[in-house]
Amino acid sequence: MQESISWNGEELSIETGNWAKQAHGSVVYRHGKLVLLATVCAEKEAREGQEFFPLTVDYREKTYAVGKFPGGYIKRENRPAEHETLISRLIDRPIRPLFPEGYFCEVQLLVTVLSADPEKTMEGHAITAASAALAASDIPFLGPVAGVVVGRKDGAFVADPDTSVIEEGELELVVAGTKDAVMMIEGAAKEVSPEYFIEAIDFAHQKIKEKIVAQERLAAKLNLKKREVHLRKPDEELRAAVREFALEKLRQANRTPNKQERGDAIDQVNKAALDFVREKLANDTSRDLDASLREIKGYLHELEYIVVRDLIFGEGVRADGRKTDEIRDISTELDVLPAAHGSAVFTRGQTQSLGVVTLGTGDDYQRIEFLSGEHQKNFMLHYNFPPFSTGEVKRMMGPGRREIGHGNLAERALRAVVPSKVDFPYVIRIVSEILESNGSSSMASVCSGSMAMMAAGVPVKGQVAGIAMGLIMGDNGKYVILSDIAGLEDHFGDMDFKVAGTERGITAFQLDIKVAGLSVAILRDALAQADRGRMHILGKMNEAISAARPAVPENAPLVMTMQISPDRIGELIGPGGKIIRSIIERSKAELNVEDDGTVTIAAINKDRAEHAKRLIEELFREVEVGQTYTGVVKRITDFGAFVELFPGKDGLLHISKMSKNRIQSVKEVMDIGTEVTVAVLGVDSLGRVNLILKDLADSMPPGSFDGGREERGGDREHRGGRGGGRGGDRGRRH
Structure with missing residues (x-):
């Protein structure tokens, strides 16, 4: 069908x-x-x-x-x-x-x-x-x-x-x-x-x-008939007894502003209600006492649901004493971890997030495999929710669905302001450690992560703040929207609507509801109230830090990028990776080459990074006839020596061009590893370079640098073209 x-x-x-x-x-x-x-x-x-x-x-x-x-x-x-x-x-x-x-x-x-x-x-x-x-x-x-x-x-x-x-x-x-x-x-x-x-x-x-x-x-x-399901029906007599005993007591307990103190007060009421019912049913053999006690917990939960919502609808006051659009107290701290690249603590009421930024190099990106292929992830946010954040004892395991979902939401909120890789060639990792939680920890992660990036010198477009909005639905279509909901309001409310953004607009959002749907009109009102709340939070964050610091910290790697033609990547790699390894060894910097020709250079200081960049620039510059170079002898033959002018480029210094006097063997004047200063006599149509010792070149008459062919031996064995001749061809296919 x-x-x-x-x-x-x-x-x-x-x-x-x-x-x-x-x-x-x-x-x-x-x-x-x-x-x-x-x-x-x-x-x-x-x-x-x-x-x-x-x-x-x-x-x-x-x-x-x-x-x-x-x-x-x-x-x-x-x-x-x-x-x-x-x-x-x-x-x-x-x-x-x-x-x-x-x-x-x-x-x-x-x-x-x-x-x-x-x-x-x-x-x-x-x-x-x-x-x-x-x-x-x-x-x-x-x-x-x-x-x-x-x-x-x-x-x-x-x-x-x-x-x-x-x-x-x-x-x-x-x-x-x-x-x-x-x-x-x-x-x-x-x-x-x-x-x-x-x-x-x-x-x-x-x-x-x-x-x-x-x-x-x-x-x-x-035309299927849905199966008959025996829905659990309440024991109305027991329910009424619990309501009579506990309702007013729960009203008073729920007016306690502090989460832990409120929880303790509610626990005392619940314990008293269980003792009351246990005593009431002690002699009633028609009931299963254990089953009844389990039911009572559900009835007490219903009463707390009623109390929380009645307080908001009846008095416009929330359990912690706030008005419906009031944001909890906010405090911020910067640079709390001296060894991290960037750190910040954002506290809102009893929700607290420690945001920590690590700046990495090209090799630190995350590889992700999708059905569409492999992708690179250069910006990531990981969210951790340890049990101590809610005062609980739980088994520590890997990230669950909640942690993955909350981290993804906060990551998407911040991604809109992260600079492009061209402007800031770092891999960025943010970790949000939830130190305390009473509602909206994912939005607190947005705030702490945003400030930590600014503290780390990441040139973001501006601060990003997040807020969680709640909803209490009443009779006849009436409703109340709550700003910056606490855990109690999330639990007993009808909506959890998280909105994050900058002063200019929204960057991420997530809506979950417990009712059979919301109208666009309610969403419009919730967004308007969220906008006002977000601006208030951004103001508090900007008081702590309003712009990214001008440079990354000294303990962060120095990263720069340069662009080469994708067709010439093989020349940088060299046969078997020979050329790129040589640059890494000489500069003590890390190199990463992408398919589009972007070369990322990472080093512990500016001198090493600049050295690597100069070596790459030399590799791709053309050898000029008449130009003088100081190079190193890499190989010796009977007819001459091959001198590396710069990585990936060598030339033949023929035995006849090594000395004013006739010599019988190259080893009479130089050996492998000898540093020599030479001039370029010429470059032939195959890119082979013919060299002469600089002292001899200085005594040559004008017009001698004409690009002539090498001696006969060099004609047969010289492999001085870019990338090492045939070896260079293999490098381009690397």
Whole structure:
């Protein structure tokens, strides 16, 4: 069974009932050369004592999808790459809120790329395919949803554009939603205005509706009856008893401004409520006491939800005493790590990020393998969230999905102001160490990373600040928007909308919600309030440091670049790497050569870097007839000596041109390693250089430097052309 629509001039089809039929729902999603298999399975019953919805979403790419072998030693797909984890999160976030409340059966949703078009953006198609699998199943789901990627080309928004549009454009926006509302937003931009951003979201939502049509038609054809699920229903008698005992006590506890003190006060109320109910049910044999106590924790959580929201709606005051648009106190510190290239601490309320910048050379870039090929990453931000930041004891492991996602968001926020490699030829790594967390640690990472780059002398365009916005939805369409949300408001609120940018505009954004969608009007109000908050934060950051320092620190490597013709890269490399190794040995600098002819020179001081640059310039300069050079004897034959004038260029000093007196052997006057000063008699049509000792050249009459052929032996054996003759040819193919 199949449904299709026209999408970007090609058929977009969703088919079910042919592949993966034992899955509870499966679809084959096709668009041009792109083929995705999306499957979903769900347990029939929830596990005993399950207290949350266990949804697992995995997006995986197969390298055979583009006719490639996996990279590395093990030739099979292994753990997911970072970009696969990020797309898995993009699928999860709009789908998770649309399962029925109280549905705790475990669900596993898999999206696999079987055939790919590297030119196509993937995220919007992957979200849509995942939703289609749920629509083609009997699993209860309040969808469908669809996703699109939005770029801009020739002044117009484009849905699911080619990757080149994203790479060259000013916007990369992923939007997911139902036909009625927006569910999720993520992306980056080059300092765009809030109005521009809203227009892009509105455009995306209209395109989302087109993708939903195909899913609805397919579901109508299937006419599947959704499975009956026994949603967990509350014990109303017990619920009422807990409410009567704990509601007012929780109201007082939640007015405690400090997070830890508030948590302690709430814990005391919860413990007292458990003791109260345990005593109340001690003689009630009709109830399972352990099960009842587990239920009570859920009822107490409901009461805290009510208390937090009532306080905001009723009094316009938040748990920590702030007004709805008030930003927590901000403090900043610079240069806190003397051995690092740049460091800064940004503290906002009880959220604190240590940003550390390391400047590297060309060899420090990260290689990333995509289906479209291997890419180099010269700017990266890594986010660490240790358990002590929330006062907890947890097992220390590698970065999880949360750390990868938060780091990616902060990285995209800062990327818009990072200078080009031509202007600043360093590899830049930022690490954000979260020292304390109570809401919006990813946005604190943006702030600390921005200041740390300025402290390290990275010539960024300006400061970047981030803010997290919240939302409390009320009855009859009423709502309250919260600026700079704390962890409590994130947990009990309906929206987490992170916005980062400069004074000129937005650079990154991420939206997650817990309701069935948001209108564009709410998003517009949230953006306007976020804009005011961001300007306040930028002001505080600029008080600490408002412009990049004029130079990188002394302990950072000195990096410079120069450009050579890509056709002459082999001449720099030399046969077997001989020439480039010689330059490295002589200058004590590091060299990195890219395919476009960009040569990056890195050294511990300016003298070494300049020395390497001079050697490269000498390598590519032309030998001039009549010019004098001081070189080193590299090889001796019966008929003369080959003198290296500069790396990659040598000439023949014939035995007859070594002395005023006749000599029987070259070794009478010089040996390998002897430094001699010579003049160029001539260069023939093959680029072979004929030399004469400078003292003899000085006594020659005018007109003697005519480019004549070398002596007979040199004619046969001289290999003094650029790159070492035939060896140089091999070098150009290096």
